[in-house]
Amino acid sequence: MTSTAAIFAARALPNTLGIESMGRRVAEIRSVDDLIAARRALSGDGDEVPMVLGAGSNVVLPARVDRPVLLMQIRGLAVAAKDQHSARLEAAAGERWHDVVRFALGQGLGGLENLALIPGTAGAAPVQNIGAYGVEIASCLESLQVFDWQAGRIEVWPREACAFGYRDSVFKRPEGRGRIILGLSLALKHARTMVADYPDIALELNRFGISSPQPIDIAEAVIRVRRRKLPDPRRVGNVGSFFKNPLITAEQADRIASSMPDLVRYQQADGRVKLAAAQLIDRGGWRGRVRGSAAVWKRQALVLVNGSGAGRADVLDLAAAIQADVAARYGVTLELEPQVL
Numbered sequence: 001m002t003s004t005a006a007i008f009a010a011r012a013l014p015n016t017l018g019i020e021s022m023g024r025r026v027a028e029i030r031s032v033d034d035l036i037a038a039r040r041a042l043s044g045d046g047d048e049v050p051m052v053l054g055a056g057s058n059v060v061l062p063a064r065v066d067r068p069v070l071l072m073q074i075r076g077l078a079v080a081a082k083d084q085h086s087a088r089l090e091a092a093a094g095e096r097w098h099d100v101v102r103f104a105l106g107q108g109l110g111g112l113e114n115l116a117l118i119p120g121t122a123g124a125a126p127v128q129n130i131g132a133y134g135v136e137i138a139s140c141l142e143s144l145q146v147f148d149w150q151a152g153r154i155e156v157w158p159r160e161a162c163a164f165g166y167r168d169s170v171f172k173r174p175e176g177r178g179r180i181i182l183g184l185s186l187a188l189k190h191a192r193t194m195v196a197d198y199p200d201i202a203l204e205l206n207r208f209g210i211s212s213p214q215p216i217d218i219a220e221a222v223i224r225v226r227r228r229k230l231p232d233p234r235r236v237g238n239v240g241s242f243f244k245n246p247l248i249t250a251e252q253a254d255r256i257a258s259s260m261p262d263l264v265r266y267q268q269a270d271g272r273v274k275l276a277a278a279q280l281i282d283r284g285g286w287r288g289r290v291r292g293s294a295a296v297w298k299r300q301a302l303v304l305v306n307g308s309g310a311g312r313a314d315v316l317d318l319a320a321a322i323q324a325d326v327a328a329r330y331g332v333t334l335e336l337e338p339q340v341l
């Protein structure tokens with residue numbers, strides 16, 4: 001059996017929230033062989049299921065993690081097949097997501113442009129079905145290569161097996177435990193129907209006088225809008241949106257709208273209504289508010305930031321205060337978006 005010490009070592013865990021977190025047993029995974037060696041080193045039978053970490057841009061970590069941690073760093077990015085109209089792009093889990101988007105655009109392929117500049121790795125993108133400006137990764141995903149830790153084998157999962165929902169997939173549920181994403185197959189198009197009608201993006205295109213945008217124009221508009229609104233995690237610790245937009249019944253939405261006529265509502269295919277969590281939080285005057293070492297970002301109420309040296313408890317206390325306020329005023333439960341470990 002491979003020695004655990006040869007593969008696992010204690011080290012600080014990467015996370016964009018900037019919380020100091022020490023992993024007791026951490027292994028860098030650069031190949032499938034590394035993964036198999038890590039499994040063998042732990043117990044050999046897959047009983048001890050590790051946690052996988054990409055860039056740590058959607059996690060709230062504790063100060064100390066005893067569970068084994070695998071840092072996903074398998075690289076590889078290629079066009080695997082193409083014809084006149086479409087192409088299949090293969091991305092390994094450890095690739096930076098924004099590099100995947102840039103690579104696709106460089107090949108003249110559309111489909112990922114609205115998802116430009118989302119931090120993190122390709123392997124984590126399907127976990128919460130990353131989405132932005134009207135597009136989710138599920139719309140382009142053909143299949144995933146998944147390592148079943150307990151069985152110790154690689155499987156190919158078609159998109160349908162992933163049970164994608166709004167910021168949700170099977171990988172967040174008990175059935176997804178021990179399933180490690182190794183790679184993505186993305187189905188992209190040369191001439192794609194683009195989604196450019198999201199208000200912020202439409203305005204940005206308009207500002208630059210672009211009336212028939214190419215995928216690259218949309219990506220550039222998205223990048224400019226994101227840079228204006230969101231804090232750069234290299235300077236200000238954050239995990240992007242801390243809350244999901246709530247899905248409620250039409251009756252509930254009507255009730256709220258009766259005292260808030262400008263309520264933002266997005267009708268869903270299943271009859272429910274999605275509200276903009278940022279609007280509900282904003283109405284409580286939370287934007288820019290500081291509480292201990294954590295704060296609400298001044299330009300976007302959905303984003304909580306690490307002011308200086310915040311720990312998990314500081315950030316979660318602020319989140320809980322916001323949740324309680326929104327629940328008291330609107331009867332709406334705000335769910336957290338990052339994984340709290």
Ligand SMILES: Cc1cc2nc3c(=O)[nH]c(=O)nc-3n(C[C@H](O)[C@H](O)[C@H](O)COP(=O)(O)OP(=O)(O)OC[C@H]3O[C@@H](n4cnc5c(N)ncnc54)[C@H](O)[C@@H]3O)c2cc1C
Nearest residue numbers: 053054055056057058119120121123124130131181239240
């Ligand atoms: C400034 C900022 C803006 C953001 N904007 C958006 C946005 O617009 N839309 C959006 O959807 N998200 C957004 N996010 C959240 C985040 O970027 C995404 O969720 C991203 O996919 C996380 O990637 P990661 O590699 O950092 O994952 P991590 O934080 O490392 O992990 C997240 C979860 O995925 C699991 N995981 C990671 N890799 C694997 C793997 N290979 N196999 C199985 N499980 C895995 C982890 O165990 C964990 O549960 C934003 C974050 C920041 C900081």
